[in-house]
Structures are given as C-alpha cells and as structure tokens.
Amino acid sequence: MVTLNKIYTRTGDDGTTALGTGERRPKYDLRIEAYGTIDEANAAIGVARTQLDKDHASLDSILSRIQNDLFDLGADLATPDDGRKLEYEPLRIVASQVDRLEGDIDTLNADLEPLKSFVLPAGSKASASLHLARTIARRAERLMVSLVTQEPDKVGDAALKYVNRLSDFLFVASRWVNDQGRADVLWVPGKNR
Secondary structure (H helix, E strand, C coil), rough: CCCCCCCCCCCCCCCCCCCCCCEEEEECCCHHHHHHHHHHHHHHHHHHHHHHHHHHHHHHHHHHHHHHHHHHHHHHHHHCCCCCCCCCCCCCCHHHHHHHHHHHHHHHHHCCCCCCCCCCCCCCCCHHHHHHCCCCCCCHHHHHHHHHCCCCCCCCCCHHHHHHHHHHHHHHHHHHHCCCCCEEEECCCCCCC
C-alpha cells in the first residue's frame, strides 16, 4: 500500500524526478512523458465517468477498473526492468488485464451496428469525453512505442498491448454511450467543399 504523508518533497525542484528504481531522470524524459500521458488519459476517463447517466452503470464499473489498471501501467512504466535488484516486486501489466479489456470490447461492440463511415468525436458529452480520452491513450501509445526504440526490452509486451486495446475500448465505449451507435455523428467525406 502506498502512503503519501507529504505531497511536496522538493526533490524535483532541479527538474528531475525519481523512477521506481531510484534513478533520477529529467522531467522531459520519454519514460516520464509516457507515464505522464497515461495519467492524463486516466484523468480524461475520470471526466467521462462524471458524464455517464445511471443507464451506463455497467460501463462506469468497467471504466473504474480501467482507471485502476492505468495506475498499474504507470507503475510499470515508472520502474524499468534494467536488471537492478529491488527491495520489492515491481508491478507489471499482465496478460489477464489485456484479455479482460478485449472481453469488454467484445461485449460492448456486440450491441453496436457495423460502421459504414468514420465517426466524428461528437454526440453526447460522455461520448465526446471518451473520444478525448481515446486520443490521449493513442498519444501515450505512440510515446511508449518510441520508448521501446530508445530502451529495448524495458517496456513489457503486455503494457504495450494494454494501451493499444485501451484506445480501441474507448472508441467502442464512445459509440456505445451514443445510444449504441445510433446517435453517432458520421464523417461525410468532402461535405463542405
């Protein structure tokens, strides 16, 4: 269990932050950017949850679990596997978390009509917020993929799969809250020429 007795430590005043290994890195470091963007996606999901009505309680429950998973993912990214002997077992995203997310995608997607066009990030407030969270998750994924090229073997496969499935889930969820896709706003190519 994490205990936060003091919120400010002053250790970051020099522009660095500590990883779970104890190593200090600049706050602009790609690894810090990656897990900071995961945190941003988590906050966007929190905003989306505030816009769900009681008819979406099952989705709210899934999103609550995902928010917890995103803290796991942040902890995973904050503790690179660099061979150091740590005093604790680092938290890692595992395959069962990816599998659960895939199951959630399949469950929600079963209620949706097949798409015949791209969907604009619009419709209900909850849908638009889920689309925003989706785009943030995609940015986090791009950062994580870049991190893999910089630090090979220091980002777990399950972590990469999870963030990829997350944006897929958020897309399906954004359609699901738009009256199972019936209230989606579709892209009309060249409409305003």
